[in-house]
Amino acid sequence: MPPPPTPDFRQLFEKSPDAYLVVAPDADFPIIAVSDAYLRATQTTREGILGRPLFEVFPDNPTDANATGARNLRASLERALATRAPDTMAVQKYDIRRPEAEGGGFEERYWSPVNTPVLSAEGEVRYLLHRVKDVTDFIHLSRHRDAEREHLATLQSRNVEMAGKLMRQGQELQSTHEERRKAVRERDASLTLASEAREETARQREWLHTVFMQAPTGIAIFQGPRHTIKLANPQVCRLWGRRPEQVLGKPLFEALPEAVGQGFEELLNGVLATGKPYVGRELPARLARLDGGRLEDVYFDFVYEPLRDAQGRVEAVIAVASDVTERVRSRQRKEALAEERLRAAQERLRLATEALELGTWEMDVTTGALVWDGRMRLLFGLPADAPVDYPLFLSRIHPEERERVDRLVQQALAPGGTGAFSADYRIIPLAGAEERWVYSQGSTHADASGRPIRFLGTVLDITERKRTADELTRSAAILQAILQAIPDALYVGDATGIKLANAPALEMLGFASLEELNQNIATLGERLRNQSIEDGHRLTPEEEPFMRASHGQAVTQEVRSRHLLSGRDVVVRCAAAPVRIGDDILGAVAVNTDITERKRIEEELRQTAQFRERLLGIVSHDLRNPLNAILLSVNALMHSECAVPRHLKAARRIALSAERMERMVSDLLDFTRGRLGGGIPISSRPANLRSLCQQVQEELEVGHPQRDLRLSIRGERFQGVWDADRLVQLLGNLGKNALDYSPGDSPVDFVLRDEGARVCVEVHNAGPPIPADLLPHIFEPFRRATDQGHPTSGLGLGLFIVQQIARAHGGRVEVRSSAAEGTTFTVWLPRSAPGS
Structure with missing residues (x-):
């Protein structure tokens, strides 16, 4: 049997009998989805409201001075966003704008809303689901009931008045039989009217009771x-x-x-x-x-x-x-879990502090009073009950260190200062004790105005570390200088461990220091297990060149292995020889040279020409020909007289996909030319950079009509000799990149400056900053600032092509990015491209 068809959840949502609206959790709550029932209830269209801020589409009735619907709804949405729990609102009066075809203005409406956050797997709010029920008829019915009750009371009052009037008329007209009969008829008519009113009221009561019960x-x-x-x-x-x-x-x-x-x-x-x-x-x-x-x-x-x-x-x-029991219990469970996690974190911190023998301190900045734990008091030689303040702390610091430590503390506490403290210093020893070195670090905590009020941190005894470092420095200074001057990895060792190693050797073996290397010497052989020689034979630990030299055999050999620190595959030329005194082997010395790049270049030079020709042929012919056929066929279909609207919609989608594929093919060709062909070729001619910037701005506005693109001109002369098409490609790539990686409500700025012999273009957006570890690699091919939260569909070649075009014109492109300033790409171009 064939698998059941996948349900179309968007269609299920839109055809739901309930009135639903989905908004994004942004400040303006833009509308991103709506059900048909909601559109009918609010007399709107999907095209008229999607993508627009919620309160721009549904404002308060301007003619109602007491309208509070918009304010109450915003408060409920913000509560749901803050608590991550559904928020049920009381019945709200929220008038709806009547379509112009029906006379315009606002129509009185009453609603019963519920706002529910939709959470991601990480617990963050992705959407807000707004469900409403139109209770206008219920409210009007209640009002009608009150009006009917007043009307019934009025009728009853009138009946009493009419009965009294009839009695007086009957007494006055007893002599006239016909007039008495007339009075009786009027009385009967009045009673009949009252009976009908009572029956109508009973019917209204029965209908209202049915509404209540359902x-x-x-x-x-x-x-x-x-x-x-x-x-x-x-x-x-x-x-x-x-x-x-x-x-x-x-x-x-x-x-x-x-x-x-x-x-x-x-x-x-x-x-x-x-x-x-x-x-x-x-x-x-x-x-x-x-x-x-x-x-x-x-x-x-x-x-x-x-x-x-x-x-x-x-x-x-x-x-x-x-x-709302389940909602409250869910929130209580989350709060209890958060408290338990906090208690566990505090306990882990306490255990870690004890294990590391850290002393902790806390200072009240306003009074100077200090609170020390037992470890701090032991280090500084103070009894458990002795009061501690800042002057006492300074008095326990060695006189040669005191001024420096005090200066660092004051810098941390100064308004607008660093807020952080870090220093190693000597403390005055107790009588008969040796001098101690400690390392202390701390940070400040400020009040709402930014004024520091608490200063807390830790102290660690580093005396042994200092002593060891001084001894190693004195004994190995000259030898280390010689070792570090050698660019290849050199190390000397014996059966007890590695005695000397320069920085390239430590880096190649995957250790930060000689001490760390020797602490892990027993596992080093295990980490070197994957070494092999040119023919693919995997070396055993005994066949490793350094081990062979330790047994008296001089060896020079090329070895393929995995770099222990970076994890990359490398080729190393290993030269190892035994260290002898007479007939005794004291150890071995090894010099390892990384020849991976040389090997790679040799192989790359051999394959580059063939690869480039094949790749250019595939991209330019085998990929572009089918795309051109698709575009020609789709254009013919779109201009055909027999095409129906739903076919046109599908054809436009095919055309857009084919055009996007063609752009990707062009990017791939430019990448191939830039990486393998010596740079992107340009054809220079006189051009005006200001006109090119305006052209790019207009093209981007067509594809992104809801975004704000701004162009600033600073200067007068923007004429030069450039490849206009390539510069449009460069500016377009930077503009699209800025639109993709910035919020929808923030502008994208183009700034054009005349700087004499050259011109400068800046493209700025206020989006999240590029991570610091990615910033140096942002112009590399197939790199993006981030792969999360941005619906990009390219190959990641846009910024690489931007850099290649700038270089082809003799210019350069740079980027700076921070949370405070956003991201700015800057392109400098000489007035004339090379060779023009």
Whole structure:
């Protein structure tokens, strides 16, 4: 059987019967998806709202001075974004703009919204899902009910008045039988009218009761001072854990005795007494909803709304409630987990501090008081109960170190200073003790105004490290100078370890220091296991040249292995010889020369010409011919008289894909020419760089109409002799790169400057900075600033081609990038390209 078709989730979302809107978690909440039900409810079109800020599409009614819908919705979205949990809003009045075809203006609407964050696997908010229910009819029905009640009361009052009037007329007209019959007829008519009004009111009541009972949220009506339950729909009965027959007609706190003393009675009494509604969010309650009547801790969002009689007196309270227990418990679990992680981190820090024998200190910057742990007091020779302050600390530092340490501390504490402290210094020894060296580092913590208030850090005893370093420095200074002057890797050793090694040797063997190398000497053979000679034979540890020399045999051999530090495959020429005194072998000396590059160049020179010709032929002929055929066919289809709209849409998509592929093929050709053919060829002629910048700006604006592209001109002379097409390609690549790697609401700036003998173009964007480790490699082929969060579809050759075009014109391109300034690419061009 064939596999089931993959569902089209976007179509399922758009055809959902509920009204949904998806916005991005940005400051303006741009709209990125919408269901058909939402479009119908708001009388909008998908084309008219997608990509636009939410509150630009749905502003408050400008004619309603009391409108708060937009403000309340923004606050709810920000809460959902901050808490990463759904946020349910109370019923909101939020008028909707009426289409111009229907008269324009705004139409009164009421909504019940819920805003839900959609999280990534890392727990970050990717989208916000806005679901609403149009409750306008429900609100209007409630108002209609109140109006009907007032109308009924008016009719009843009029009936009483009419009855009295008829009685007076009957007494005055007793002598006239016909007039008495007329009075009777008028009375009967009045009574009939009252009966019809009562029937209509009963029908309205029955319809409203049906709406209440079918509502998706819990609704109940509590009447009188005992809060008798006059209405409870199925949803609220489920929230209470009761059946309707268990609660209807009973006082609330008799039906739910466990709710007594939890504050709900005071809230209901307050609404009855003041007539002011009460809105509660995530209020806790204990209800007997579990098996056996066991109490359960739950949380509710609810509204207590006063219900008034015909005279405006509060006779009951309407309660609308929803269960948010799971949302609250989820947040509580996250908070508990965060606290547990914090406690675990603090315990790990304590254990690490003890294991490293670190002393810790903390300083109150405002008073100068210090707090030292036991290790600090031991190092500085202070008893456990002795008070400590900054002057005492300075007094325990060796006089030759004191001024320097104090200066570094003050620099760290100065406003606008470094905020960090790091120093090694001597401390005055206790009586009879030897001099001690310590290393201390710390950092400041500031208040809201930026003023340092706390200064804390650690101290480590480095006496032994200092002594060892001094001894090694004195004993090996001359020999180390000789070793370091040798460019090849040289090391000397015996059966106990490596005695001498220069920097190239340490780097080749994969160690930071001679000490580290000797600490791992036992595993060095294991790490060298993958060495082999030219014919592919893998060397055993005994066949390794240094080991053979240690046994008395001089060896010179080319070895292929994996570089232990970088992990790259290398070819090394190993020359090893034994160190002898008489007939005794004391050890061995080895000189290793990395000849990988030489070998690579030899092989590359042999293959370059053949590879270049094959690659250029494939790219220029075998790839471009099918693309040209596709573009010609698609253009013919798009201009065909028999093409239908849905075919045209598909044809445009094919055309765009083919054009993108053609650009990629062109980039690949330029890369091949630049890397293998000695540079990108140019054809220079007189051109105006200002016109070229304006052309690129216009082309980019066509493809990105929603983005802000700005061109600044500084100077007058921008005429030169260049390849105009190549410069358009250069500027276009930089512009597209700036658009791809910057926020949609930030501008992209082109700055053109006249600098005399040369001109300069800067392309700036305010996006995230290029990582510092990638910045030196940004112009290498197949490199990007980052592969995350940017829907790029090229080969990663754009900036490489930019650099090649600049060099072909005798110019250069540079980049600077930081979080504070954004990213700026700068291109310098001489007035005339070489050879023009």
